[in-house]
Amino acid sequence: xxxxxxxxxxxxxxxxxxxxxxxxxxxxxxxxxxxxxxxxxxxxxxxxxxxxxxxxxxxxxxxxxxxxxxxxxxxxxxxxxxxxxxxxxxxxxxxxxxxxxxxxxxxxxxxxxxxxxxxxxxxxxxxxxxxxxxxxxxxxxxxxxxxxxxxxxxxxxxxxxxxxxxxxxxxxxxxxxxxxxxxxxxxxxxxxxxxxxxxxxxxxxxxxxxxxxxxxxxxxxxxxxxxxxxxxxxxxxxxxxxxxxxxxxxxxxxx
Amino acid sequence: xxxxxxxxxxxxxxxxxxxxxxxxxxxxxxxxxxxxxxxxxxxxxxxxxxxxxxxxxxxxxxxxxxxxxxxxxxxxxxxxxxxxxxxxxxxxxxxxxxxxxxxxxxxxxxxxxxxxxxxxxxxxxxxxxxxxxxxxxxxxxxxxxxxxxxxxxxxxxxxxxxxxxxxxxxxxxxxxxxxxxxxxxxxxxxxxxxxxxxxxxxxxxxxxxxxxxxxxxxxxxxxxxxxxxxxxxxxxxxxxxxxxxxxxxxxxxxxxxxxxxxxxxxxxxxxxxxxxxxxxxxxxxxxxxxxxxxxxxxxxxxxxxxxxxxxxxxxxxxxxxxxxxxxxxxxxxxxxxxx
Numbered sequence: 001x002x003x004x005x006x007x008x009x010x011x012x013x014x015x016x017x018x019x020x021x022x023x024x025x026x027x028x029x030x031x032x033x034x035x036x037x038x039x040x041x042x043x044x045x046x047x048x049x050x051x052x053x054x055x056x057x058x059x060x061x062x063x064x065x066x067x068x069x070x071x072x073x074x075x076x077x078x079x080x081x082x083x084x085x086x087x088x089x090x091x092x093x094x095x096x097x098x099x100x101x102x103x104x105x106x107x108x109x110x111x112x113x114x115x116x117x118x119x120x121x122x123x124x125x126x127x128x129x130x131x132x133x134x135x136x137x138x139x140x141x142x143x144x145x146x147x148x149x150x151x152x153x154x155x156x157x158x159x160x161x162x163x164x165x166x167x168x169x170x171x172x173x174x175x176x177x178x179x180x181x182x183x184x185x186x187x188x189x190x191x192x193x194x195x196x197x198x199x200x201x202x203x204x205x206x207x208x209x210x211x212x213x214x215x216x217x218x219x220x221x222x223x224x225x226x227x228x229x230x231x232x233x234x235x236x237x238x239x240x241x242x243x244x245x246x247x248x249x250x251x252x253x254x255x
Numbered sequence: 256x257x258x259x260x261x262x263x264x265x266x267x268x269x270x271x272x273x274x275x276x277x278x279x280x281x282x283x284x285x286x287x288x289x290x291x292x293x294x295x296x297x298x299x300x301x302x303x304x305x306x307x308x309x310x311x312x313x314x315x316x317x318x319x320x321x322x323x324x325x326x327x328x329x330x331x332x333x334x335x336x337x338x339x340x341x342x343x344x345x346x347x348x349x350x351x352x353x354x355x356x357x358x359x360x361x362x363x364x365x366x367x368x369x370x371x372x373x374x375x376x377x378x379x380x381x382x383x384x385x386x387x388x389x390x391x392x393x394x395x396x397x398x399x400x401x402x403x404x405x406x407x408x409x410x411x412x413x414x415x416x417x418x419x420x421x422x423x424x425x426x427x428x429x430x431x432x433x434x435x436x437x438x439x440x441x442x443x444x445x446x447x448x449x450x451x452x453x454x455x456x457x458x459x460x461x462x463x464x465x466x467x468x469x470x471x472x473x474x475x476x477x478x479x480x481x482x483x484x485x486x487x488x489x490x491x492x493x494x495x496x497x498x499x500x501x502x503x504x505x506x507x508x509x510x511x512x513x514x515x516x517x518x519x520x521x522x523x524x525x526x527x528x529x530x531x532x533x534x535x536x537x538x539x540x541x542x543x544x545x546x547x548x549x550x551x552x553x554x555x556x557x558x559x560x561x562x563x564x565x566x567x568x569x570x571x572x573x574x575x576x577x578x579x580x581x582x583x584x585x586x587x588x589x590x591x592x593x594x
Contacts (some may be wrong), residue, residue: 089479090529092534104488
């Protein structure tokens, strides 16, 4: 089933065009990795797909229904987003932060109940933050904050997962275990995932499809084995990249 | 304190109960303190009798016509300012935001002073102030492009610049006004609860504003994490922004109309509550109301009794109480959080 689709999407930010006439379709069970140089518009594209900024022209569909026709709360049950940074202007605890993920599901004016706290504690357990549930978020390290943000998304539990550099700040162990955890959840929900990455090899490890944002007119989309070639990567990053065969798999290595 | 306990069961009823009792106790104590203070000595027992309507006479008139309206006005204004401050801080994502930051009080001041110059007094002065405040609200709304793309920093800058424009006009009016009027003008500018008219209007605004704020309290919790995050979790951020902007502005305008400019309550009370109880708006807003109200009542009582029969501007007292209290709490929580 098509979970997220764009038709003739054009969008720009600060006068810079991000994509023009972009057609894209995200099907159930697909795991997309987005690659692109700094400032090419990966985050802007992700925000546009999530309905957080208006597209210049063209249409976006979530489960076949135009994005603009969705109610915000209902949309939040379908599409979830992990941002690059989180805002903690005012003091809050880890638990309260994860709890906001329940917002789309709570009826108007109803408080959180036992069921909600159970879901939150499970999510904190998944990202191994249970012991820090009552810590203030501003006393956490960068990696720990990232895990809290991920827990919030796990609590939101959407169908379409949009992740903006999910592995930022995470140590090697958590990069692998947490992305694995997300993939498990996505499969469980019969959902799909799009994540922005800077590590080609992580993409190869986790993704079925790749999106290479070369410029606004050239966004290469397709299965990993078709799109990810040293030739395309050189075009993408304008930096020499070598393909290395090792242990039965292939890896890309910047020169 | 959090709404959630260690096992994750929500609302610790005993804590909530204790907190409510404490707040009501604080409010009653501050009101009683204020009612018993003044040049005419009236005891606590007598006040209770007067309030119950069992005693008439001169002392009853002092309480019912002089002190009680002033106390009620102080409580309303304090509550409105504290809630408006909490709302502005969430709207602008800036801990330094306070009710006056967007120029609401400046607009009110200019119109009030112009009215004073024209010899207007009484209720019309308050109406002039309210009109000025509303003018400023619309001016900033239009100039900051609140209808289009939203940028908290742009809104803040617009507000600050408009406020300083009003400030210059205030100075200009003071400079050209006759000396006989300047004292009254200065007192109005520094905040004075003596002009306690429109109590019913104030009460209506505070109650309505508070109810609306409590309805959107959970959405505000999300908004505090960034507008994008809130939108991604299902909050209609555009609508919420307008609502919060006008809600905070009208609360501020009403407070300014009743009492002129009273500083520090709107800035410090919300932070004080956050330091003590956390940032959940469902707790923050009601506590702000009672704490802001009580603090202003106490400050006003001290302002009119410390150097009686002379009166100090109440803004001086709110700062004298609020600043050390806030700094003490800030220090102690910093020690607690970073061992």
